[in-house]
Amino acid sequence: MTENSLERTGASLLIKALRQNGINNIYGLVGIPVTDFARLAELRGMKYYGFRREDSAVDAAAAAGYLTQKPGVALTVSAPGFLNGLTALAQATKNCFPLIMISGSSERHIIDLSQGDYEGLDQYNVAKPFCKKAYRVDRAEDIGLAVARAIRTAVSGRPGGVYLDLPADTISQEAPTADTGIYKLVDPAPKQEPSDEAVSRAVNIIKNAQKPLIILGKGAAYARTEEQVQKLVNETGIPFLPMSMAKGVVPDDNKYSAASARSLSLKNADAVILIGARLNWMLSYGDAPQFNPDAKFIQLDIDATQFDSSQKISAPLQGDLQSILAKLVPALIKSGYHTSEEWLDQIAQDTAKNDAKFAERIAAGKTNPKFGYYGAIEPIAEYFNEHPDTYIVSEGANTLDIGRNMIGMKLPRHRLDTGTWGVMGVGMGYAIATAIETGKHVVALDGDSAFGFDGMEMETICRYKLPITVVVINNGGIYNGVDQVVPDQLGPTTLDPTGRYDLMAKAFGGDNYFVSNYQEMKDTFAKAVESGRPNLINVQIDPSMGKESGHIGNLNPALNLKPL
Numbered sequence: 001m002t003e004n005s006l007e008r009t010g011a012s013l014l015i016k017a018l019r020q021n022g023i024n025n026i027y028g029l030v031g032i033p034v035t036d037f038a039r040l041a042e043l044r045g046m047k048y049y050g051f052r053r054e055d056s057a058v059d060a061a062a063a064a065g066y067l068t069q070k071p072g073v074a075l076t077v078s079a080p081g082f083l084n085g086l087t088a089l090a091q092a093t094k095n096c097f098p099l100i101m102i103s104g105s106s107e108r109h110i111i112d113l114s115q116g117d118y119e120g121l122d123q124y125n126v127a128k129p130f131c132k133k134a135y136r137v138d139r140a141e142d143i144g145l146a147v148a149r150a151i152r153t154a155v156s157g158r159p160g161g162v163y164l165d166l167p168a169d170t171i172s173q174e175a176p177t178a179d180t181g182i183y184k185l186v187d188p189a190p191k192q193e194p195s196d197e198a199v200s201r202a203v204n205i206i207k208n209a210q211k212p213l214i215i216l217g218k219g220a221a222y223a224r225t226e227e228q229v230q231k232l233v234n235e236t237g238i239p240f241l242p243m244s245m246a247k248g249v250v251p252d253d254n255k256y257s258a259a260s261a262r263s264l265s266l267k268n269a270d271a272v273i274l275i276g277a278r279l280n281w282m283l284s285y286g287d288a289p290q291f292n293p294d295a296k297f298i299q300l301d302i303d304a305t306q307f308d309s310s311q312k313i314s315a316p317l318q319g320d321l322q323s324i325l326a327k328l329v330p331a332l333i334k335s336g337y338h339t340s341e342e343w344l345d346q347i348a349q350d351t352a353k354n355d356a357k358f359a360e361r362i363a364a365g366k367t368n369p370k371f372g373y374y375g376a377i378e379p380i381a382e383y384f385n386e387h388p389d390t391y392i393v394s395e396g397a398n399t400l401d402i403g404r405n406m407i408g409m410k411l412p413r414h415r416l417d418t419g420t421w422g423v424m425g426v427g428m429g430y431a432i433a434t435a436i437e438t439g440k441h442v443v444a445l446d447g448d449s450a451f452g453f454d455g456m457e458m459e460t461i462c463r464y465k466l467p468i469t470v471v472v473i474n475n476g477g478i479y480n481g482v483d484q485v486v487p488d489q490l491g492p493t494t495l496d497p498t499g500r501y502d503l504m505a506k507a508f509g510g511d512n513y514f515v516s517n518y519q520e521m522k523d524t525f526a527k528a529v530e531s532g533r534p535n536l537i538n539v540q541i542d543p544s545m546g547k548e549s550g551h552i553g554n555l556n557p558a559l560n561l562k563p564l
């Protein structure tokens, strides 16, 4: 091939199309048939980050999409690599994170006649139910269009995962010309404004509310609404509850935060304003007794099919959040609305009571001879209070739940966690992409069980010398480490309570720390983060610490466990 013709291959066109659209990072795991594609991407100026398992790579790309509003790009090999990545593609779609997962694949005619190809699978059709849309590109000259469609699908409307099937043949095929159909998309996620009528409907409901409440979801964080939402809260005094990834859209220490009075505020609110949040399992579907059965719901969302999914939505506001808020906030302020002092007092009193209880629990955690979550996480909370521009990724059951309540966030999009499915195994992928995309220090706060799903990515973290502090809270088990059902047999939730996860960092050239009480954690944590080096802190807590299923034990069907 001449040099010129090389630049007409499907591979080089794919790189050109991605780069023209401002995408410069690829998260992946190579092998047949995509290895040379990744090499060429590096040669053409892209950054390729290689992982140890595909789901971590795809999770990383999803996190990149969430943080940048441009689709993250992931690359996998065919069949098994594709299937390993599929879970993460589905998660990204559930989470509304824009992502393009590209997998190498087989020629159509071999698959369709079931001739039995090396790693042969009808990936295009398998992917369909797990993403927003799947595309397949069989001709090199269609690559520009395929990338355009993939990007637009990922970021417009409700963001989500896109699958792009890339047959081996298309990778090396030559298009008639070197710039066939490649272009930069115009306005990939067009603005969508709600009607004036819809806005006044919402304003009227809020104006008549005695006890309004704002619930902020990760859609509000993704859509970068912090300025508008802060104005809304500060000028109208409407109390707000952030969902976990929306923490920091308004700083957690804002005086209108109802986070410490969560149950009371949900139970009493008579108008609930959902901003980029869904009434799914995490919000008990908006049902009583968690919610006031007479509450009126106002929902701001880009996806109209979300309205009425669990409750009657009295004021649906469809559009992108920035456009909706650009109309709603001034209209509400102009109406002169301010939340009643009575409602604010009720929340303030409950907050003071709950905060005092929480402070006691933390104080006890520092000195409890049985070292547990509160003592382990307090130094992290203190650090974030002083260094808000640090990122946190968190997963685990008790680690996630207790950490979410203890660690306050002051900046938006600085917290990523298990998301809409509440899924484990996303931590390392998210942490890696966060470090790469933001260039900031990242803390990955994991339970020992959660870390097990993707712990091998410690090697990836060390190989790229990323400023990530992985904290493994080790209680030796899923939920806890004291589960024995049958004598002489390890229980189903049992893991190794004396495991030295920190040595994994050491094995790959990172720093390792081992702590087993509050003071040691306090002496270690800031140092570890500020080293800017890859490191892992193994936090040995008492195996009896930790509740079954953390705060969502109610979702776990309980049986009468007795021997026959």
Ligand code: ADP
Pocket (backbone or CB within 6 Å): 094, 095, 096, 158, 159, 216, 217, 218, 219, 220, 222, 223, 243, 244, 245, 246, 275, 276, 277, 278, 279, 280, 282, 300, 301, 302, 303, 306, 319, 320, 321, 322, 419, 420
């Ligand atoms: P949380 O889990 O934090 O409650 P969800 O993921 O359930 O948040 O809800 C996020 C919602 O935000 C989704 O319904 C999604 O359609 C919506 N959303 C995402 N991006 C935008 C945007 N730019 N404008 C409007 N709505 C958005």
Ligand code: MG
Pocket (backbone or CB within 6 Å): 447, 448, 449, 473, 474, 475, 476, 477, 478, 479, 480, 546
């Ligand atoms: Mg555990």
